[in-house]
Amino acid sequence: MPYRCGVCSKEISSQARHVAHMKIHSRKELFDCTVCLKKLSSGTSLRVHLRTHTGEKPFECTVCNKKFSQSNELRVHLRTHTGEKPFECTLCNKKFSNGGHLRDHLRTHTGEKPFECTVCKKTFSRGGHLRRHLRTHTGEKPFQCTICNKKFSNSSALHIHLLTHTGEKPFECTVCNKKFSQGGHFRAHLRMHSGEKPFQCTECYKKFAESGTLRDHLRTHTGEKPFECTVCHQTFSHRQGLRIHSKTHMT
Structure with missing residues (x-):
């Protein structure tokens, strides 16, 4: 060892x-x-x-x-x-191939978040997560698609994007056999079959199957309207509302 x-x-x-x-x-x-x-x-x-x-x-x-x-x-x-994993968590017995990964994992038990963003003070349990977050402030997109030259702020987003070129859909639903290119979309789809709604509003306790739907719902409480019409500057709480409104300028 x-x-x-x-x-x-x-x-x-x-x-x-x-x-x-x-x-x-x-x-x-x-x-x-x-x-x-x-x-x-x-x-x-x-x-x-x-x-x-x-x-x-x-x-x-x-x-x-x-x-x-x-x-x-x-x-x-x-x-x-x-496949050797010599570093074992003493709390849940999960094993890791290197000490750094074990150290990161232990913070899921302790809740420790020692990496703080100097811009917005948000804290993170891993240095890599902080580095990725900082790009939301700097706008840096160091990961570039070699096919269409589109750039991304993190390698995961680039990997997902590449599937749009290959057409690969590695995630298949065992219930209806529908296939997905992204794990997140696949997991959200599975909840349609299971009825699971893990995302709960802290204001009214309503539950949702997808985090994006919860995010949209929260605006009914906050009054936030982040989607603005570039023609008349009217704002909307949902992207769909803006899309419908935009058509009125086309007639």
């Missing part, structure tokens, strides 16, 4: 290496990166860090040939091939 550093959370393959690694945290000498001036605790750490600037990836997976800049990253990656 791998060891994990209690200071920097790095995974270490043996007890001897763990002991050697812990010594770098007690050293006072620091090594400066000449590119970005970041300070590193050891010469080895500096060499590894420099690969983020050079793009060097000397560690290659013998199964799929994917390359990595750190041996630790390769070791974690290999578990995707072996």
Whole structure:
């Protein structure tokens, strides 16, 4: 079983290496990166860090040939091939292939959300979720479709979009055999058969099968009208209301 550093959370393959690694945290000498001036605790750490600037990836997976800049990253990656999951949650016994995923998972039990948006103060349990959220403020869309060049703020949205080009519909309803390209649409469809309504209004306690329907309903309480006609600037609480209204300008 791998060891994990209690200071920097790095995974270490043996007890001897763990002991050697812990010594770098007690050293006072620091090594400066000449590119970005970041300070590193050891010469080895500096060499590894420099690969983020050079793009060097000397560690290659013998199964799929994917390359990595750190041996630790390769070791974690290999578990995707072996299925090994050495990190186990002591609360629900769910297992994970790396310590970082276990750490993220534990927050679902504790409710901890240590990552805060500096713009709107919204908090998140994972750093990745915060990074994705920040793009709603910056408008950044770093994921681009290679077929039509449309851009997206996250990789999941790009993956879903690509299905519109391939026509692939991997989600099939076992009740009526209808197929869907998106898991979310598939799950919403299943509720039509089950009658499940998991989304409840906190104002009037009415329940809905889809989160979008609840979102629309909440506007009946808040009075919010986010859909504006570009011709006469009349506002509407529902997109459908705006669509119907827009036709009056076409006659």
